[in-house]
Amino acid sequence: MNGEFVFQGWRREDGRIGIRNHCLVLATVACAAGVVREVGRRLPAVVAVEHAHGCGRGGPDLGLQIKTLAGLVQNPNVGAVVLVGLGCEVLSVALLKGTLAGSGKPLETVVIQDVGGSSKAADQAEVLAQRLLGKLEELPRHGGTAEDLLVGLECGGSDTFSGLTANPAVGKAADRLVEMGGTVILAETTEMIGALGPLLKSAGTEEVAAKLRAKVERQEKRAREILGPLFDPGLAPGNVESGLTTIAEKSLGCIAKGGSSPIREVVDYGDRPSRKGLVVMDTPGYDIESLAGMATAGVQAILFTTGRGTPVGFPAVPVIKISSNSELFEAMPDDIDLDAGTILAGKTTSQVGEQILDTLLRVAGNERTRAEINGQAVFGIAQGGPAF
Amino acid sequence: MAVLAIRVHPRDNVAVVTADVQAGDVARLDDGSEVRVVEAIPRGSKVALSPIASGEAVLRYGEEIGRATEEIAAGEYVHTHNLARRK
Numbered sequence: 397m398n399g400e401f402v403f404q405g406w407r408r409e410d411g412r413i414g415i416r417n418h419c420l421v422l423a424t425v426a427c428a429a430g431v432v433r434e435v436g437r438r439l440p441a442v443v444a445v446e447h448a449h450g451c452g453r454g455g456p457d458l459g460l461q462i463k464t465l466a467g468l469v470q471n472p473n474v475g476a477v478v479l480v481g482l483g484c485e486v487l488s489v490a491l492l493k494g495t496l497a498g499s500g501k502p503l504e505t506v507v508i509q510d511v512g513g514s515s516k517a518a519d520q521a522e523v524l525a526q527r528l529l530g531k532l533e534e535l536p537r538h539g540g541t542a543e544d545l546l547v548g549l550e551c552g553g554s555d556t557f558s559g560l561t562a563n564p565a566v567g568k569a570a571d572r573l574v575e576m577g578g579t580v581i582l583a584e585t586t587e588m589i590g591a592l593g594p595l596l597k598s599a600g601t602e603e604v605a606a607k608l609r610a611k612v613e614r615q616e617k618r619a620r621e622i623l624g625p626l627f628d629p630g631l632a633p634g635n636v637e638s639g640l641t642t643i644a645e646k647s648l649g650c651i652a653k654g655g656s657s658p659i660r661e662v663v664d665y666g667d668r669p670s671r672k673g674l675v676v677m678d679t680p681g682y683d684i685e686s687l688a689g690m691a692t693a694g695v696q697a698i699l700f701t702t703g704r705g706t707p708v709g710f711p712a713v714p715v716i717k718i719s720s721n722s723e724l725f726e727a728m729p730d731d732i733d734l735d736a737g738t739i740l741a742g743k744t745t746s747q748v749g750e751q752i753l754d755t756l757l758r759v760a761g762n763e764r765t766r767a768e769i770n771g772q773a774v775f776g777i778a779q780g781g782p783a784f
Numbered sequence: 785m786a787v788l789a790i791r792v793h794p795r796d797n798v799a800v801v802t803a804d805v806q807a808g809d810v811a812r813l814d815d816g817s818e819v820r821v822v823e824a825i826p827r828g829s830k831v832a833l834s835p836i837a838s839g840e841a842v843l844r845y846g847e848e849i850g851r852a853t854e855e856i857a858a859g860e861y862v863h864t865h866n867l868a869r870r871k
Contacts, residue, residue, distance in 0.1 A: 556800055556828040559845070560790050590869070593847060639800065639829035641862070642869040645849035652845075740788075740802050 400541070401576055401753070403760035405696075406475060407538035409500030414472035415696045415760040417535060418443045418712045419528045421478045421521060422465065424492050425450025425485035428508060432480050434518040435525060442525050443474075445711045447775045450487040457779045461487055463666050464777045466495045467692025469503075473712045475535060476502040476528035478521050483509030502528055540760070542576035546669070547756070548690035548698040548713075549582050549653040552683040555638035555703025555720055559649015561748070562701035562720040562736035567655035568749025569699065569756070570674065574657040579672045581690050582654035585615040586681030590644025591651050598674075600658035607662040611678045634704045653701065665778055666692035683708055684776040687715070697759055699752060707731040709767025711775055714759050717766055718752060733766050786810040786818070789831055793846030798830040798862050800844075805831075811859075822859040830862040842867050 405413040421444045423432045429446035436444025445468070449461045465487070469477050481489035489505045496503060504524040508517040549566060551558055570580040588595055592612050599605035631640055640646050660671040662678065666689045669675040677693065679686040687698060687710045698713060700706075703720040705728045719725040722737035734755050736748045759765055767773075789799035789811035801811055801821075809821045811831050819833050830844070836856040841848040850869045856862060 556830075560792065560800060590849070591847070594845075636864065639826065639863065641830070641864055641867045642850040644847070644869060645844055648845040648847050648849065740790075 401757060403540050403757060404537040404762075405540045405544070405760065406472075406535055408472050408475075410470075412472035412694060413538060413540040413544040413696075414475065415540075415762070416473035416712060416714065417475045417532050418473055419476045419478070419525055419532055420445060420469060420474045420712060421480065421525055422469065423447060423450070424465065424479055424481040424487050424489050427451070427482040427485060428480040428517075431506070431508060431514050431517045431521060434514075435478070435480075435521045438518070438522050439525055439529070441529055442478075443712045443773065445773070445775050447777070449777055451485040453486075453779070458486060460665070460779065461777055462492065462495060464688055464692045465492055467666050467694070468688075468712065468775075469496055469501065470499055471691055471694050471696075471712055473696055474501070475532045477504070478525050478528065479503065479505045480517065480521055481505070481507050483507045502531060504528065542573055542578035543672075545573065545578045545697070545760070546693065546695045547573060547578065547580045548687065548695040549580055550584065550683060550686055550690070550698055550715075551587070551650055551653060551701040552708065553702045553704035553706040554635055554640065554646055554649065556640050557638075557720040557737065557740065558701055558703040559646075559652055560720070561739040561745075562703070562718045563649055563652035564745040565736045565739065565748035565752060566653045566699050566701055566718065568746050569752040570653065570655035571657055572749065572753055574655070574673050577672060579669055579675060580654070581669065581675050581677050581693065581695060582651065582659075583677045583679040583686045583690055584650060584681045585611050585678050586619060587647050587650040588612045589616045589619065589647055590642065591647035594648070595651060595659070595676075598654070598656075598659050600660050604659050604662055608659065608676060611662060611676075615678075638703060653699070663693070665689045668693045680778050682778075684774050685778040687713070688775060688777055697756060699756070701736070702732075705731060707767065707770060707772050708774060709765070709770070709772035711773040714765045715767045715772075716752070716755055716759055730770065731766050786812045789813055789819070791833065792844060795846045796843045797832065797834050797836055798842055798844055799833055801825050801827060801829060801831055803827050820859050822857060823861050825861040832856045832858050832860045832862050834858050836862075
């Protein structure tokens with residue numbers, strides 16, 4: 397990267413700067429999916445988000461659903477929102493709107509049972525979204541720097557090269573972002589199992605170390621209890637085919653994404669970091685739910701490494717895909733933004749780290765990622781308990 | 785044939801081969817040191833750099849990734865058949 401890390405984004409009421417200016421059309425419950433999808437079809441400029449949640453669960457899971465949907469609305473990449481609910485659900489439009497009071501974000505609502513069914517609801521939501529899109533276009537751009545960025549780190553479909561090429565290169569980019577005053581989130585607690593030793597060495601304080609240990613040990617215990625014999629080796633079949641043998645081997649490669657900065661804070665799923673620098677978030681290894689946790693916390697972009705080749709993206713948050721090997725980059729060119737497999741041919745992790753920063757800066761300047769172009773935007777929330 | 789193998793940490797007793805290798809091929813590390821491969825190893829998999837006793841720690845990234853479940857000779861393929869996580 398040459399010169400300063402400066403981009404033109406959009407400033408939100410709370411002072412955070414988005415690198416996208418999206419109008420979100422969000423279902424509060426699974427039953428509103430058809431309406432949301434229809435609005436997305438009519439207005440390709442909106443980010444239409446449907447999901448399988450919003451009712452039928454209680455306690456902590458419901459709390460998590462509310463937190464995650466509210467977090468997505470409040471993500472700085474979202475400029476305005478239309479909430480679409482059914483009417484009889486637990487996670488109603490009114491409930492979600494209540495948690496968003498004072499956010500200052502333009503917000504409209506449509507309730508399917510109140511307006512006389514799906515097609516009327518889609519018509520109304522379309523009109524409201526169209527109006528919000530117009531307002532968003534008038535919003536002036538606002539300069540931002542690395543200090544304004546919260547960047548998520550993720551790996552999915554790992555192979556044996558992930559820990560040698562793409563993850564250490566992301567680690568270099570993460571180090572540079574932290575040096576420039578930015579914040580990066582290392583997530584996926586499952587992929588810290590077996591790697592507690594080096595993580596504890598990076599812990600910035602005793603408190604951070606204790607929390608890290610508790611989170612990773614809890615995840616390991618839970619994985620053992622629930623997965624039973626499947627916990628050994630604790631890898632997906634594709635991981636093993638690629639040459640990874642144990643969960644520790646995969647984890648040690650995964651944590652390389654965090655780079656070499658001290659870990660400043662450990663936050664719960666979806667919580668916004670209060671410290672700058674390298675932060676660990678407690679999320680599952682399952683990509684979709686891990687991305688949702690980071691988006692809830694307000695990441696504006698995600699650096700995502702893959703060895704086997706996964707196309708997933710996330711609504712409203714650009715996901716930059718980095719391949720761990722050049723064969724993948726050549727085999728799935730439409731899904732990968734950047735190849736770190738060049739490290740196997742002689743490039744250094746620092747050089748590729750700079751390329752990653754360049755790409756991030758271009759994406760912050762509104763260049764679309766492969767996942768955005770492909771419309772890859774799946775939304776899922778980490779859930780603990782049974783469905784009721 | 786000589787193939788590049790990547791050892792992350794000087795302490796590691798395994799390295800990852802960057803291409804498929806056959807018995808008789810040579811795995812060469814970036815410091816120039818070499819290990820003769822004694823059996824076929826697929827690209828991306830691990831080769832033992834030194835003899836590893838049964839029960840001994842297998843090290844990658846300078847950390848233990850598991851224990852050898854049988855004796856492993858230098859140049860052998862290291863994967864699920866002879867390496868498992870520590871119980």
